[in-house]
Each structure stands twice: as structure tokens, then as C-alpha cells.
Amino acid sequence: MPARLRRSAQPVDPLAGLTLPQRLGVRGVLAEVRDAGVWSWDCPVLLRNRCWMRLDRIALNHLQRYLPPDGRDEAPELVHYRLLLADGVDPLMAQQACWHDFGMADCQRAQRDYWQSRKRHHHGWTARRYRQLVSAYRERIERCVVAVPMLVLAREGSCEPHQLHWISELPS
Template sequence: MVKTAPAASLKLTPRLEQELARFLQLQQLEQHWHGGLPVLLLDRCWLRLQALAVERLAAELPPDCTAAAPELESFRRCCRDGLSPAAAEAHCWREFGEESCRLALKRHWQAQERGHHGWTLQAYLAFLDRYRHAFAMAGPRPLPLLVLARSGSAEAHRILWLVAP
């Protein structure tokens, strides 16, 4: 799961702090939700701050959606409905085909092994919902900053919601 953390937990260089301040000022000028709103990505290893439009986020940082494969969703639904795992598997094989079910499971486990730092389809959709909801509220507009997990680590990406002072 992607973690949400307070901005105070972030240590930045003066240059990055200036960039953040500039983006925060620009964010306050926005009045309505739209796909061009900025999302900041911070790569701590390279001290690189990148701004991209929210509509480009999924292309630049694809969420892991392997758990949402129809074959796996059907299996989980069958188990929730009381079928044994073996009966649920047989049902899915009839519905989708044995090879399709095995491929969906293989993709899911490969994604788990590669790691997604908590950036799943569910986390991505929750992020979008929170960002969109922030524009329906009165007051300062928060600016999301995704602090990317270090490559090869098991840590999760962190989302900081920055607000101008």
C-alpha cells in the first residue's frame, strides 16, 4: 500500500524546496479539476523532481493491475460465495479457459516478485479520488508529491499532500 506521510518528514535541498514552492504557488491558481493538474514525482536517489500532468501519471508510473484480472476477480468472488478453492478454480477454468487462468496468475506473481512499491490499481484510483475531491472543497489546493521508493527496495512509494502556508 502506498503510504501517505506529512510533508515535514521530507528533507530537501534548497533548490528542490524552491521548485516545490513555485509549484505550490501555481497550484493555488487552479480552480477546477482537470487532467493537466500537476503531480510531482521525487526521485530521492538522483535528487530529481519531475512535474507531470495527472492524466500522464498512469503512463509514467503504471499501477500494478494484475490483481484485478477478470480471472482472479472471478476466483475471489466464487470463494466469497462459498465455493472451495478447487471448485472456484474449476469454475474459472470453464469460464475463461485453463491457460488464461494460469497466465493471469503467472502475471500476478511476477508482478509481486518485481515489486510495485504499493502502487496498485486500487492505490492509484484512491489517489485520483482524493486529488479530485480536494478541488471540491474550499480552501488551499493541495499539491501531491509522490516520493518514489528506492529501486530494489521493499519500501512503498509515499504520497505527500503539500499545502501552501
């Protein structure tokens, strides 16, 4: 494959290619977080779309609507089934126990939704990663660490994951 067509698996420099107004906006967001100094669901999150050269700022409480995480593998029916398997229960017996506890239709729906979600690219943006971002953000602010999460969105049609970077300062 020619070198110009290869896609690098290297992490993206989240600040490379930002325009001067975008850099100034990031500085403003950092100053705002530093001045506020308290945790809030209104804390800013930066979303970088490299394809459109966009850098958007949204409130943390809007992130789930703007970029919905995939949580289908965390359905209670599937979690229960996995716990039974981890406890050494035979897979058929575990399935029957789940049918008894949740109903056959709900268990089958959870499995179908899970497998259908695997066919679509969520770019690794799962409910677990969302919760980790929220937890890490809160922890940083409570420790008086000024850092803002920037999600560098995967390119459309790619299988690459969204990349999370913590921006704490900008080089001059």
C-alpha cells in the same frame, strides 16, 4: 548491524532536503493549482527521487505512463475466483467455474502473471493506490482545498513503498 547501515521505517519528510529552486517550484505549483481551482487531468503531480535529488512535475494524465501501477491482482479471472471463494464455493469448484467462464489458458495466464509480479518490487504502487490518488485529488479540488500530491519514490533496490504526501503549503 551498525546504526549507519540501518534503514528507518519512518515516513520521509517530503520537503526535507529540497533545494531553494525546488521549494520555489513547489510554491509555483501550489499557486497554479490555487489559481486554476478546477479539476483536470492536467493537474500537476510531484515526483521526488531522493537518490538523484530530483523533483519532477508531471501532469496527472502522464502519471500512469511514468509510474505504471501494478494491477495484475485485479485481473477479472482472479477477482471472479476470489468472489466465488468468498461466497463459500469450494476452491476446486471455483477454479473450474473460472475455467468455464474465462477459459483455462486465460485463468492460468492471470495466475502466472500475478505470481510473477509478486517477485518484482512495485514499491506498493498498485492500481488501487493510483485510483485512490486520483479520487482524493479530485475531491480536494472540488472542496477548494489547495493540495498537490507528491510521490516520494522508493530507493532503487529497496523493498520500501513509494510514499504519497499531500503538499498544501511550504514553511517559510
